[in-house]
Amino acid sequence: MKVALLGCGVVGSQVIRLMREQADDLTARIGAPLELAGVAVRRLGRKREVDVDPELLTTDAEALVTRDDVDIVVEVIGGIEPARSLIVAALSKGKSVVTANKALLAEDGATLHEAARTGGGDLYFEASVAGAIPLLRPLRESLAGDHVNRVLGIVNGTTNYILDKMDSSGASFNDALEEAQALGYAEADPTADVEGFDAAAKAAILAGLAFHSRVTAEQVHREGITEITATDVASAKAMGYVIKLLAICARSDDGQSVGVRVHPAMIPRTHPLAGVREAYNAVFVEAESAGQLMFYGAGAGGAPTASAVLGDMVAVARNRLTGARGPEESTYASLSVHPMGETVTRCHVALDVADKPGVLARVAEEFARHDVSIQTVRQEGHGDDAQLVLVTHRASDAALTATMDALRKLDIVRAVAGVMRVEGDGQA
Numbered sequence: 001m002k003v004a005l006l007g008c009g010v011v012g013s014q015v016i017r018l019m020r021e022q023a024d025d026l027t028a029r030i031g032a033p034l035e036l037a038g039v040a041v042r043r044l045g046r047k048r049e050v051d052v053d054p055e056l057l058t059t060d061a062e063a064l065v066t067r068d069d070v071d072i073v074v075e076v077i078g079g080i081e082p083a084r085s086l087i088v089a090a091l092s093k094g095k096s097v098v099t100a101n102k103a104l105l106a107e108d109g110a111t112l113h114e115a116a117r118t119g120g121g122d123l124y125f126e127a128s129v130a131g132a133i134p135l136l137r138p139l140r141e142s143l144a145g146d147h148v149n150r151v152l153g154i155v156n157g158t159t160n161y162i163l164d165k166m167d168s169s170g171a172s173f174n175d176a177l178e179e180a181q182a183l184g185y186a187e188a189d190p191t192a193d194v195e196g197f198d199a200a201a202k203a204a205i206l207a208g209l210a211f212h213s214r215v216t217a218e219q220v221h222r223e224g225i226t227e228i229t230a231t232d233v234a235s236a237k238a239m240g241y242v243i244k245l246l247a248i249c250a251r252s253d254d255g256q257s258v259g260v261r262v263h264p265a266m267i268p269r270t271h272p273l274a275g276v277r278e279a280y281n282a283v284f285v286e287a288e289s290a291g292q293l294m295f296y297g298a299g300a301g302g303a304p305t306a307s308a309v310l311g312d313m314v315a316v317a318r319n320r321l322t323g324a325r326g327p328e329e330s331t332y333a334s335l336s337v338h339p340m341g342e343t344v345t346r347c348h349v350a351l352d353v354a355d356k357p358g359v360l361a362r363v364a365e366e367f368a369r370h371d372v373s374i375q376t377v378r379q380e381g382h383g384d385d386a387q388l389v390l391v392t393h394r395a396s397d398a399a400l401t402a403t404m405d406a407l408r409k410l411d412i413v414r415a416v417a418g419v420m421r422v423e424g425d426g427q428a
Helices: 010-021 023-030 061-065 083-092 102-119 136-142 157-169 173-182 197-211 230-238 302-322 359-369 397-408
Strands: 002-006 035-040 072-075 096-099 148-154 241-251 257-268 280-287 291-298 344-353 374-380 387-392 413-422
Touching: 002 010, 002 061, 002 083, 010 023, 010 035, 010 302, 023 302, 035 061, 061 083, 072 083, 072 302, 083 096, 083 102, 096 102, 096 302, 102 197, 136 197, 148 197, 157 173, 157 230, 157 241, 157 280, 197 241, 197 257, 230 241, 230 413, 344 359, 344 397, 359 374, 359 387, 359 397, 397 413
Parallel strands: 002 035, 002 072, 072 096, 257 413
Antiparallel strands: 148 241, 148 280, 241 257, 280 291, 344 387, 344 413, 374 387
């Protein structure tokens, strides 16, 4: 089985290494050897993490993926173009494709799946979400006979590392980010991670598989962690909470739509996700018959991601040898994605208020006027340091937003010092 590899960076070089080191085992598992047919790179003379026969290197990626002798194309270059054009070209020629490209799948997965359907090859993408963690195939195949209601988890290792360091050491966001960059967990330009774009793309892929509906990244409500301060983290810690950037995909109560969102949230320290440290990922899947399932492990890195790529390569190679095909895109449910305003959440609110009688009553009246009930409230400080800290019951995001807007207009409220959603009750 001949393999064309697109990209020889952090992940691509590890794919080559594993193909070499595990060649005999891979042959035994597949029933035929995997042979590297060529490696498409941008620059031929660049120093690489693994030695590659110069005769295998090429800058003509399109010619490589459309060669008649190529069976499997592995794409690990990332981005939208030229990755999309190359994958479509390969699939249109009947090749099977393995990709780790979350951004492309979340933006235009429909085009890729249609090319796979018409070309007759497989499209596998386990490595696009949560690195080495076997997550997508269980959603796509193992739980195909069940009814998934919710997917909740930490799917970005960079932000989890930053928030974990802020929690454990009291570091500021900038200091924790610099440490993550020094260790290689964060890119020089960390925007995709810290602003939630990476997690949003993964959430779109998870939601599409879980709910058999097409979901794109632009439909995902997205908030990053750049506004999280050391004070926010310390306040959450004092109350027995920890702040995590969560991807949450859930059916509506009537089952007619889904909500897909990525944002920071406070979760109780008794919650299983609270113990996910460093750059690790963890995802809960809640299904009607299977109940709650947790997937945990290394969510990024060259070797972990290459592990997922190799697993997909074995699967598609087996399919080609037997004349079988893997599952196609399942969008039969066609559930709509409802806007964030209709999503029901709980909220933690900190208000800097005037220190005088009647403040709590007026604040509570404003919450009631917008049909948002208060679960707990406490007053902290005196004089200029007076603050009300409230946690609401579940309410629509639109109602919570309207309440915050109204509170800002009250003469007794000096500032809305902090607003953060609250997830979990000690369980997943």
